[in-house]
Amino acid sequence: MELNLNGRRALITGSSAGLGEATAKLLAAEGAAVVVHGRDKDRTEKVAQDIRDAGGTATTVFGDLADDAVAAEVARAASADGPVDILVNNAGFYRHLSWAEATPDEWRDTYNINVVSGVRMIQHLVPAMRERGWGRVITIGGGLASQPMNTHPQYNATLAARHNLTVSLARELKGTGVTSNVVSPGAILVEATKELVTEIGPARGWGNTWEEIQPNAVNALIPNDQERFGNPDEIAGAVAYLCSEYAQYISGATIRVDGGLIRSAF
Template sequence: MGLTGKRALVTGSSAGLGRAIAEMLAAEGASVIVHGRDPDRTHTVAERIRADGGDATAVLGDLTSAADSTSVAEAAGEVDILVNNAGCYDGLSWRELTDDRWSQIYQVNVVSGVRMIGHLVPGMRTRGWGRVIQIGGGLAIQPAATAPHYSATLAARHNLTVSLARELAGTGVTANIVAPGAILTDPARELTLKAAEEAGWGPDWDDVERAASNSWFPNDIGRFGRPEEIAAAVTFLASERAAYISGADIRVDGGTVRAIS
């Protein structure tokens, strides 16, 4: 993939999708900065990558803080690949949401990423090579009734990424979106098993997964995605082989979103 010698920062990479992305980028030869807020989890991921022969360092910080964002960027140094993965989801409904919660999730899911773009993309532009990859989601264009604030932040991520791609035209820096569907992270598995017990979906995981897929997010593959499948899409977009792709929305959702665009 041509990533040997490249330096990558993956925000929110102490667990879940971010961890899978950091591990795969490192396996392809990139030097990875693992970011998180929990010291134990963040350092554990970096240590695991090093144990597997990769190059990784850990950096801590709350990206909703301007001061912490600056510290993370300074610790990261000259970054060639920025993966804005950090974010949150709470599942609140319209009736449960407050004005403050709308503002808070926007700070976490949108402004934090914009801060990192502001810190790191100018250096990419100067060096004439870079990749910005935003983790979005199908709810950006096909929202559900629940969690409207979360869907709105995904839409903002998608929109600003295309704007950034236009801004970076001709610089050697690209900006793209990877939009996951429902992914089998540890919390998703726990939630699914709890729902399976209540719904009587059966003890076999294959049956449970198929039933959950059909009930919650119908898709053409009939299962959850795996973190490694998202990581593979990110790794490709980060690579030399994706130099002709910018402003794109790469959906990795099993066909959940049914659109031609």
């Protein structure tokens, strides 16, 4: 299937690594001019160079979207070479904390980074999409929005907010040609996931090496029909589809990419 994103410009926040990097590379491969965003200049530039080396088009923007002025500058820079047609709100943050460790300040900081940062980008970029009569806003959410763990509650709650605001935005954009959707990953094997599972694995009796821990972690945490962790390219594929003309009739939806998660273990 040709998604035909030629002529579209896409900003993927938090795309210097992980899911964002995979998404930026796939959208570029499908013809979009990609704006790679990150806070680490070297990592962000490397992703953009990888895209260019593969024959794609990529520029970079830098900055912490948790700051109003910086977010405004990122939006301006992302639009410098043309209007942004596709906004993928991927940037996010979490710390693995217990309820006792998650202080009110931690809750506020996590909400600002994970929720308000995305709202900033929506408010800067979506009005122009509405004026042009075409646009895509895709928010990366997660299964913890509806099946939260007992740990890092401050993060779980921000995922629920991301899902909720996406549907509200879809209602706001009714009849404009701009859609708003969530891609909701299960447990995807990025570096942070591997670090977390490796950290808690021995204490939970899953083993001491990654080869021992991985299958036990899947069975205990994310029992699913595919019996494995997902990979970043599988999330990128769902995002790319939602960016295409084939997905014009999809808005306010949550697309689960979780292997058919059977139940929550918490």
